Amino acid sequence: MVKIYQLDAYGGVPAFAERESPQPQAGEVLIRIAACGLNFADLLTIEGTYQDRPTPPVVLGKEFSGTVEVAGQGTTLRPGTRVAVYAGQGGLAEVACIPEARCLPIPDAMPFDVAAGFQVAYGTSHVALDRAALKPGETLLVLGAAGGVGLTAVEVGRAMGATVIACARGADRLDAARAAGAHHLVDTDTQDIRDAVIALGRADVVYDPVGGDQFRSAFRAVNPGARMLAIGFASGDVPQIPANHLMVKNVSVIGVNWGAYLTFDPDTLTDSLRTLVRWYEDGRLTPHIGHRLPFDRTPEALQLLRDRKAVGKIVVEIG
Known part of the structure; x- marks a missing residue:
């Protein structure tokens, strides 16, 4: 029997529950899971509002890492191979059977x-900023900027040669953004985003996992021809964008759903993640894990995510 963390109904x-240990089918490998990274999408899955809705029961945890323990028929990964996995579910468990194509060998x-927390956060930022055609010297x-994906956007943007303005709440969060490479800091507790960004020369690209009033303020502080990236809506407020305002300022709004690329363009994710792993090996990326909690404290880890109190990623250590 193996331990899992399961949602029975949206x-x-x-x-927590127990089930028989699964056996890999053809094209699958059995992973002994070491750690699982949490994402805001896990909370949406629990609520039943995430765009992907597998039929319950659902083992939570969209991305994880571990070691190949059993290789199914027709697979090339050998037992003992260390991998990171994005599967959309199944990470909060001691083991999981995963299609080999979802496994990324790691150094x-x-x-x-x-x-465990590398793929979604860094992958989202890299794919998004590539889609925005961020150029060296742009702002x-x-x-x-202190959240799981926000910090990676600061790092990736800096690595791509941009001048980075980081917005976050409070000195501790801004310190983390500075350490990740931000050139300028805006404290959203005490400063107006629009006024602060205009004073710094406006922005060419906006990376927004927050939505709501912050999106609206940022929209008023961009240069003509700017690109705004809609990554998520952690504020709970999905902004409505008047099309005439887009037209007047020649602004583009680009939606980025990283996980959806698996269904229509998986090669984009594969190429992006290979680049990011190389950057990690070269020392260009320094992932920030704000909290590491053991498997039996998974509810607490999810509450930290829900309260938006974590800086960087929250990781549940399983094995």
Whole structure:
């Protein structure tokens, strides 16, 4: 028997359970899970509002890391291979059977806790900023810059040669953004985003996992021809954008759903993640894990995510 953390019905309360250990089918590998990274999308899954809605029961945890323990027929990964996995579910468990195509071999120098929270956060930022055609010398405004994806946007934007303005609440969060490479800091507790960004010369690209009033303020502080990236709506407020305002300022709004690329363009994710792993090995990326909690404290880890109190990623250590 293996331990899992499962949601039996959308809108319910997930709980620990046990089930028989699965066996890999053809094309699958059995992963002994070491760590699982949490994402805001996990909360939406619990509520039943996430765009992907597998039929319950659902084992929570969209991305994780571990070691191949059993290789199914037709697979090339060998037992003992260290991998990071984005599967959309199944990470909050001791083991999982996963299609080999979802497994990314990771270098020995990458710890499991780092790998567990690496793919979604860094992958989202890299794919998004590539879609925005961020150029060296442009100004990137990152909202929610101390969160799991926000910090990676600061790092990736800096690595791509941009001048980075980081917005976050409070000195501790801004310190984390500065350490990640931000050139300018805006405290959203005490400063007006629009006024602060205009004073710094306006923004060419906006990376927004927050939505709501912050999106609206940032929109008023961009240069003509700016690109605004809609990454998520952690504020709970999905902004409505008057099309005439887009037209007048020649502004583009680009939606980015990283996980959806698996269904229509998986090669984009594969190429992006290979680049990011190289950057990690070269020392260009320094993942920030704000909290590491053991498996039996998973409810507490999810509450930290819900309260938006964490700086960087929250990782549940399983094995």
